[in-house]
Amino acid sequence: MNTATDPEITDRAALLAALAAVPDPEIPVLTLADLGVLRSVEEIDGRVVVTITPTYSGCPAMAHMAAELTAVLERAGVEGEVRTVLSPAWTTDWMSAEGRAKLEAFGIAPPPAGPTEGPVPVGLGRRPAAQGDSHREEAQPTCPQCRSANTEVVSEFGSTACKALYRCLDCLEPFDHFKGLH
């Protein structure tokens, strides 16, 4: 890791841009800012405090994200720290429109837009992939390859905590879906 001061980070705007450009370690097409994980950057008593929030309680990438952001502060030669906060809890509604577009271009179906307040119905039901009579709390994602809405869930859980595995019934491609979390 380069610990020398980065000559390009000369002012606050450049520091903000450098922090906002740190990629998600699992989905590098997204920045932490796109994801909504990067909550705020503030100056408190002359120190820069970067606040992040986890997507899931057990997301193993959080330590890595904090280390990457700390490295940016060090490269900028800035005194500061990275803090993790839980409240308010992260939701996929915080993902930027640009982030959603990038995800789809990358081949991951973005999360559905959803309500930000109020109770969420608990979906109980048969396994959609096997039974076909799905009773689901989310709309089916659109295939990021061919845009077909004719898709089905393969697994509610995927390669990372934030994704589920789907397949397209028209082009037959499997794809990751970034789960909606409201």
Added chain:
Amino acid sequence: MAADTTTHAPALLTFLLRLADDNLVLAQRLGAAISWMPDVEDDVAVANLCLDHLGQARNFYTYAGRVEGAGRTEDDLAMLRGEREMLNAVLVEQPNGDFAHTVVRQLFADAYQVPLYEALTASADPELAAIAAKAAKEARYHLRWSSTWAIRLGDGTDESHRRMQAAVDGLWSFTADLFATDGAEAELAAAGVAPDMDLIRARFDATVAEVLAEATLAVPTDTYQRIGGRTGYHTEHLGHLLPEMQSLYRAHPGAEW
């Protein structure tokens, strides 16, 4: 720190350890289930469930360590407490058994955690409310997985139905321990920090009744219940789980990896 945290510190510490231990022990069981599931998707599923429960445990332990104020870290609380000190409900320490047992144990745990976390989001303790708001979203997703499998297997073949009913009957006597309370919960409920556990129990019963009915499974009528986990009296299984989970940290205190 909020006023209620200092006013009710002993009760809050007990309550936080009960929440944390439930999640840690269940995470350990789910971690051991990886590669034993019937298909690779469900190996991934139990790994994700494990990770969520472990993350929730860490949040509760970290806060518990601060409330205690004795300098114990999340690792100390998770790895250096013995069987009689663990306050998890006896349900979560029950062995993985066959897939039906893993699913039913998860269903009962999820049906308990969803209303508990949702109620805790309104806690007078802002830190507890923040952890619960995060965890509630995860618990709802877990319930989708466990209820989906319970219905599919309960209303499946004769063999899957038989195994599911055996798991429901076998695990039922460990469910009341989830709701066993003492002065800690009562004190916190009076202060608006914790919910009335009778209300959580009512929602648990409603969820379980709905899922089991759709799964064509019978709610057990056997009234025997094994209580004691909340005060450190466990079934024989926790005594085997803990040494396996804790041996590395006890051999190398403070180890990081």
